[in-house]
Amino acid sequence: MKYDISITKTDAPKARPVDESKLGFGRIFTDHMFIMDYSADKGWYNGRIVPFGPLPIHPASTVLHYGAEIFEGMKAYRAADGNIRLFRPMENIKRLNNSAERLCLPLLDEEGCLDILKTMVELEKDWVPHSEGTSLYIRPYMFGNDPHLGVHAVKEATFVVICSPVGAYYAEGINPVKIAIESSDVRAVRGGTGYAKCGGNYAASLRAGQKAEENGYTQVLWLDGVERKYIEEVGAMNVMFKIDGKIVTPALSGSILPGITRKSCIELLKAWGYTVEERAFSIDELFEACESGTLEEAWGTGTAAVVSPIGHLFYNGKEYTVSDNKIGEVTQKLYDNLTGIQWGKVEDTFGWCVDVCNG
Numbered sequence: 290m291k292y293d294i295s296i297t298k299t300d301a302p303k304a305r306p307v308d309e310s311k312l313g314f315g316r317i318f319t320d321h322m323f324i325m326d327y328s329a330d331k332g333w334y335n336g337r338i339v340p341f342g343p344l345p346i347h348p349a350s351t352v353l354h355y356g357a358e359i360f361e362g363m364k365a366y367r368a369a370d371g372n373i374r375l376f377r378p379m380e381n382i383k384r385l386n387n388s389a390e391r392l393c394l395p396l397l398d399e400e401g402c403l404d405i406l407k408t409m410v411e412l413e414k415d416w417v418p419h420s421e422g423t424s425l426y427i428r429p430y431m432f433g434n435d436p437h438l439g440v441h442a443v444k445e446a447t448f449v450v451i452c453s454p455v456g457a458y459y460a461e462g463i464n465p466v467k468i469a470i471e472s473s474d475v476r477a478v479r480g481g482t483g484y485a486k487c488g489g490n491y492a493a494s495l496r497a498g499q500k501a502e503e504n505g506y507t508q509v510l511w512l513d514g515v516e517r518k519y520i521e522e523v524g525a526m527n528v529m530f531k532i533d534g535k536i537v538t539p540a541l542s543g544s545i546l547p548g549i550t551r552k553s554c555i556e557l558l559k560a561w562g563y564t565v566e567e568r569a570f571s572i573d574e575l576f577e578a579c580e581s582g583t584l585e586e587a588w589g590t591g592t593a594a595v596v597s598p599i600g601h602l603f604y605n606g607k608e609y610t611v612s613d614n615k616i617g618e619v620t621q622k623l624y625d626n627l628t629g630i631q632w633g634k635v636e637d638t639f640g641w642c643v644d645v646c647n648g
Contacts, residue, residue, distance in 0.1 A: 290398045290400060290401050291400070291401050291404050292325065292333060292336040292398070292401045292404070292405060293336055294323070294336045294337065294338060294404075294405065294408055295336070295337045295338070296337070296338045296408075296412065297337065297338065297339050297340065298320075298321070298340075298412075299320045299321060299340035299341070300340075301340075302320050303319075303320055305415065305416060305454075306418070306454060309418045309419065309420040309423050309454075309456065310420065310456065311456075312418065312423060312454055312455055312456035313455070313456060314426070314453075314455045314456065314457070314458050314593065315426065315428075315453050315455065316453070317453055317454055318341055318451060318452065318453050319341065319413040319416040319425075319451075319452040319453065319454070320340065320341055320413065320416075321338050321339065321340060321341055321409070321412060321413060322338070322339060322340075322341045322342075322449060322450060322451045322452075323336070323337070323338050323405055323408075323409050323448075323449065323450040324336075324337055324339060324344070324447065324448070324449050325337070325405075325447070325448045325449075326434075326445075326446075326447055326448075327395045327445060327446040327447070327448065328444065328445050329444040329445070332395075333395070333397070333398075333448070336405065338408070338409065338412060341451065344447070344449070346434065347434065347436035349435075349436055349437050349438050350432075350433070350434050350435065350436060351432070351433030351434060351435040351443055351445075352432035352433050352434065354438060355433070355440060356487070356488060356489045356492075357392055357393070357394060357432060357433030357443055357446075358392075358430065358431070358432040358433070358487055358488045358489075359385060359388040359389055359392055359394060359430065359431050359432075359485060359486055359487045359488075360385075360428060360429065360430035360431070360486055360487070360488070361381045361382075361384065361385045361427075361428070361429045361430070361486060362381075362426065362427075362428060362486075362591075362592045362593060363375065363376070363378060363381045363406075363426075363427045363429075363592060364376060364424040364425060364426055364427060364455075364592060364631070365410045365417055365424060365425040365427060365452075365645065366417070366424050366425075366631045366632050366633070367417045367418070367419055367424075367632070367648050368631075368632055368633025368642075368644075369632060369633040369634050370633050371647055371648055372633070372644045372645070372646070372647055372648065373410060373411075373414055373417050373425075373644070373645045373646055373647070373648045374631075374633065374642045374643060374644050374645060375406065375407070375410070375427075375642065375643045375645060376630070376631050376641060376642055377549050377553065377641045377642075378403055378406060378643055379399060379403065380549045380552070381429075381549060382397070382399050382402045382403060382406075383399065384486060384547065384549070385397065385402070385429060385431070385486070386399070387484070387485065387547075388485035388486050388487055389431060391482055391484070391485040391487075392433075392443075392482070392485060392487055393442035393443055394431055394432075394433060394443050394446055395431075395443070395446050397431075397448065402429075403643075405429075405450060406427060406429070406450065407643075407645045407646075409427070409450050409452065410425065410427070410452070410645045410646070411645055411646045413425065413452050414645075414646055414648055416452065416454050417454070417648060418454045418455075418456075420456075421632070422456060422457060422628075423454065423455065423456050424454075424455060424631075425452055425453070425454055425455070426452065426453045426454070426455040426593070427450065427451075427452050428450070428451050428452070428453070429448070429449070429450045430448075430449055430450075430451075431446055431447065431448045431449070432446065432447055433445070433446055434446055434447045455593075457594075458525075458591075458593040458594040458597075463596075463597070463598065463616060463621075463624060464598070464600075464616070465598040465599060465600025465601070465611070465612070465614050465615065465616065466507040466508060466589075466597055466598070466599060466600060466601075467505060467506045467507050467599075467600060467601040467603070468501075468506060468507065468508050468509070468510050468523060468599050468601065468602055468603070469497075469500075469501040469504065469506035469508075469509055469510070469603045469604075470509075470510045470512065470572065470602060470603065470604040471497045471501075471509045471510065471511055471512065472512065472517065472604070472605065473497070474493070474494075474496055474497040475493075475511065475512070475513075475514035475517070476490060476493055476494050476511045476514070476521065476522075476544075477490055477493070477511075477514060477521075477544040477545075478513075478514035478515060478544055479514075479515075479542055479543040479544045480543065481514075481544065483521075483543060483544030483545060483546070484541070484543050484544065484545065484546060484547060485546075486546060490546075494509065494511075494524050497509045498524055504603075506601075506603060508523045508524045508525065508526070508589070509523065509524045510522075510523050510528065510602070511523070511524070512572060513542075513544065514544065518571050518572055518573065519539070519569050519570060519571050519572070520539050520570050520571070520572060520575060521539055521542075521544060521545050522539065522545050522546060523589045525589075525591055525593060525594070526548070526550075526589030526590055526591035526593075526594060526597060527539075527545070527546065527548040527550070527551035527589065527590045527591065528587070528588070528589050528590070528599075529551075529554065529587070529588055529589075529590060530570070530575065530578070530584060530586070530587045531584075531585040531586040531587070531617065531619050532578045532583050532584055532585065533578075533583040533585070534563075534564075534585075535563070535564045535565075535566060536555075536558050536563050536564065536565045536566065536619075537565075537566045537568070537570055538551070538555070538565070538566070538567055538570075539567070539568075539569070539570050540567045540568050540569060541567070542569075548590055548591060548592075549592065550590040550591050550592055550595060550596070550627070551590045551591075553627060553639075553641065554590050554596070554623055554627070555567070556639065557623060557626055557627070558619075558623075561622075563619075572604065575602075576604070576609070579602070579609040579611075584609075584611060585612065585617060586598070586611065586612050586617030586618075586619055586620050587599040587602070587611045587612070588617070588620040588623070590623075595624060595627055595628055595631075596620060596623045596624040596627065598612070598615075598616045598617060598620045598621075599611050600612070600614035600615070601614065630642065
């Protein structure tokens, strides 16, 4: 089902960035945004693309008081053949609906949502950067918008899509990052919202992230919220380890975000013949591998950074160096193949990419 979309183009287009090496991440926004409203009696209605600008919101809106909000992160790429393409967009849309179900927000029609995304990207195609390593980051999000106080399932909601041309997520680029393992705060617990992509999960991570940054670390590695011994995920990424030739990654237990880049890495690794173990993985087992020398590589996976090698792990006053603080062979191969598929330089044998338009 396609949603009706009206388009009102801006009469004051912004100057697009000239130096794409200085894009950063999420600081520059395109000329337009998509907005659609929901009510329990009407369903989704009034889909519209309008000039980018502030959103009107009621002071008693559900999202402001109870955090009823979800979002996704995806990218459009300018491929080598001149086409602009999306990477596994239906996986993002399905995850958005899974998050919506958990927070009692309304679901979107999957094909209709894909049409919205493609329409937005085609309209903003001139904002898709050209330089290697760059892309157009797409942020679809939804929030409860009931204009009265009271804790209940959402009856009114708003769905928005905004876009931002981006460079590397980390200033370090593909260079190894330093990770601090958090032993006090927890991000999520089973039965909670850990598997949903909602703002509350990220708000809960800020204090530990700030502490890590103050001590010279790029991200936090979270442990489970019950026993505080099993590895879950890095702040903005899932995490993987190469131990004695095998790939180990925490199983999706309900408190871990089911990452699309994670899923893609697992499929690639299995296609290359690696044994991939998705299981409970304790901090003790990790440091035994560090000390025995069997930990060969570690990396994070996520839409924003794609693949990010881990060069240092810090825990309880001790720091471990991984892979001599260099990019491991498997990490580099994953990065090269994933970005190669996304930018159309490597054959997409999995059928992951969806062409939107010619750029």
